[in-house]
Amino acid sequence: MNQLTRRKFLQHSSRLAGGAYPAMMALGLLKDAPAHAFELTGDAPKGEHIIILGAGLAGLTAAYELQKLGYRCTILEARNRAGGRCWSVRKGSVQQETGNSDQQAQFDEGLYFNAGPSRIPHHHQISLHYCKELNVPLQVYNNVNESAYYFSEGKGPLSNKKVRVREVHNDVRGYLSELLAKAVDSQQVDAALTKEDAQKVVEYLRAEGGLDIDKLYKASARRGYIEAPGAGEKAGRIGEPHTLANIVRSGLLDPDFYNVAEYTYELQMTMFQAVGGMDKIAQAFEKKLTTPIRYQAEVTAIRNTENGVQVNYTTAAGKQSIQGDYCICTIPLPVLSNIEHNFSSGVSRAIDYANYIKTGKIGLQFKRRFWEEDEHIFGGITHTNNELTQLFYPSNDYLGKKGILIGYYNFNEKARQVGDLAPAQRLQLALQKGKLIHPQYDNEFENALSVSWHKTRYNMGGWAVYSSEERQTNYKALLVPDKRTYFAGEHTTYLNSWMAGAFESARVATTAIHGRITDQRLTYPKQH
Ligand SMILES: Cc1cc2nc3c(=O)[nH]c(=O)nc-3n(C[C@H](O)[C@H](O)[C@H](O)COP(=O)(O)OP(=O)(O)OC[C@H]3O[C@@H](n4cnc5c(N)ncnc54)[C@H](O)[C@@H]3O)c2cc1C
The missing domain is CATH 3.50.50.60 (FAD/NAD(P)-binding domain)
Known part of the structure; x- marks a missing residue:
């Protein structure tokens, strides 16, 4: 019988669905993600x-x-x-805050939002372990979505309008790769590289930024279409890239729009959530x-x-x-x-x-999932530089009838300002700012509940x-x-x-x- 080498086995199995990971486990190259069972021995003495x-x-x-x-x-x-903080707000849930009258959720039966934890990193094995041990089914939580928006309030040419994340990401990546490729090419960067190595870096940058043969950034399908391709003569139309200057002047390179969600260790995909609510x-x-x-x-x-x-x-x-x-x-x-x-x-x-951090969220129930139906956004986060900070789209019940958006999830000073408002004013703010991004709010909004964690009785902080x-x-x-x-x-x-x-x-x-x-x-x- 032909001996299957480890290398061949891995190459072969990586072509199969699931990739090399299970195969590597089978060969004992990776440690099985520990079930992380808690193994204490010795019985408790009676009476303690x-x-x-x-x-x-x-x-x-x-x-x-x-x-x-x-x-x-x-x-x-x-x-x-x-x-405690592991709380999913559903019909009848009551939020008690100091200085505010109680709010009671009027959401439809079956709808909820996670006021506290909403995502589990794939490397938080202990959280995954308890879900497994206690039979809590999990589903993938989509934390990163190129289809969501950046919305920058301000005076720049791209301000006060929603821009798809993929447009900004790919334009910025393209321009920066172009700059760097030029610098490496003309040996303006002292990267201690041989000529051959420098060539490889430039080739990498070409791929990374989607640069053309002349190492220039031109728009490609990566940043999406303004007319989608289809049958017959419909080749699709790609939009013009935003200029780097317009992106910068519109605040889209400011900290509010850093790619935190993609790079932060805890927020890297794959992420999970408990089916039906984290509670x-x-x-x-x-x-x-x-x-x-x-x-x-x-x-x-x-x-x-x-x-x-x-x-x-x-x-x-x-x-x-x-x-x-x-x-x-x-x-x-x-x-x-x-x-x-x-x-x-x-x-x-x-x-x-x-x-403790100041932080707040608002759950907004809409009678139609317009973000999915009209805008093709399935999960993920829209970022803003205003009080809303982030809008979270649900990673469950896709294409269902109704849904709850997290209309803001903010921190620190913005959370303090919004938390200082009475719930009715928080809602007003969430709707007023939110409809700049989603005008559908006007026709589709039904009801809401907001949580300011630093004002929440029995927590008083995030x-x-x-x-x-x-x-x-x-x-x-x-x-x-x-x-x-x-x-x-x-x-x-x-x-x-x-x-x-x-x-x-x-x-x-x-x-x-x-x-x-x-x-x-x-x-x-x-x-x-
Ligand atoms: C907005 C937000 C987002 C988060 N997002 C995530 C996430 O995406 N993923 C994740 O893994 N984690 C997340 N977390 C963190 C996670 O929720 C907490 O780390 C965890 O739930 C804390 O559990 P705990 O038991 O330490 O505290 P708590 O859940 O606060 O439990 C303390 C308990 O003590 C009770 N208590 C308070 N005072 C008294 C009293 N006087 N007498 C008796 N009982 C009292 C409280 O009612 C509460 O039940 C988030 C938290 C917040 C607030």
Whole structure:
């Protein structure tokens, strides 16, 4: 029998659907993406009781893993639902913000938008792992779409009109490649290249920028057609490229339009989302838990005592108190800062000086998916330099009847300005600015709900942001237990703004508590 060499095997299999990756796995060249199962050993001693504060993903994961080991846990959750920031807004969902009256979503049955997490990077194996373990189906989230728009408010020739992302991308790539090719060709760039190498670089730039034989950028089909090709004599018509000067003068090379979505590690495709809403992940944990979750139980005080932890909380029935041997606190720091405690001064400082990002989203329900029907946009993001910052198109239910667009997703100062508005004014702004891009808003809009995370009760911020200095001081104070209280949540990780942070932090806390109780030297992640 002919021996199939590794190389031949790979070449052959890369021609088959699925490419070389599965084949490389079969040959053991790549490590199987670890299922990332959590393997703690040693049963929980009888009677130990662990109180978990918060039923966000960190609290739910801690309870789930501790439950597997046989611990008795109680979760206290201030809201009437699990998931915390992992929240999909549906018909009847209520948003509570300080200084604003409650909003209740009027969306049609079956429609939703993810007010918090909306995308899972393909390398966040722990997030994928829990989806797999809990049977939460995933679908591809389309984060990058050349068909979406750039919309720059300003005075430039391309300002105040929508320009397809592909036009700007390909024009800019073309011009910059042309400039560089000329420079390399005429040896104006000291790139320490031999003549042959320089030739290869120029050839690469020709391909990269779509340059012609003379190394000049001329428009090609890459930037789209103004008349699509078709049958018979219909060859299609390509538009004139925008000039580089017009692109620059219109602000389309400003930071608002940098290619963050394509280059950032966490935002590189492939990305995923939970089918039917990201909150399906929280709901799946909830279903698996035998651990009781006390909802609408707002923690008001946490005290380390000599042999355990005492937590005071309020419910509709009044003031309550509960004792535990240990506590895992996942309450976001801006909320925790207003809760009474007897933690050390270092921990106290870390809590009080925490910095969280201001961020907001609005979900807009439309009676027709005009962005798909009229403009061929299926998922992805339109970028603006105004308060909206970004418009997200849904990556689900393509070509359905109705749909919800995320009408803005903004941060920092823009999120502060918009968040300061009452919900009715936020909506007005979202519609007024949004219809500059999609005039269909006028006829198709139905209803909306906005979330300003830094004003949202029980969060008071999007996610923790640490400077390098704070990572060495305040942050570190939260990584060790304060007597019998352990801290978990995305704010105790380098995975801020990601669900993966919540999962990882829960495992760290679980490992530490289990190791302490069973007197084992345990580390997470395992050190090999
Ligand atoms: C706008 C936005 C976009 C995001 N996008 C993504 C994304 O695309 N992908 C991704 O992976 N991640 C994303 N994230 C991050 C992700 O949502 C979080 O990292 C994760 O959900 C945090 O989980 P947690 O358990 O640490 O905190 P939380 O979910 O905040 O849980 C804390 C819990 O504590 C409860 N609580 C608060 N105060 C009290 C009290 N006094 N008493 C009792 N309980 C209390 C809260 O109600 C909440 O349930 C996003 C977050 C936001 C805000």
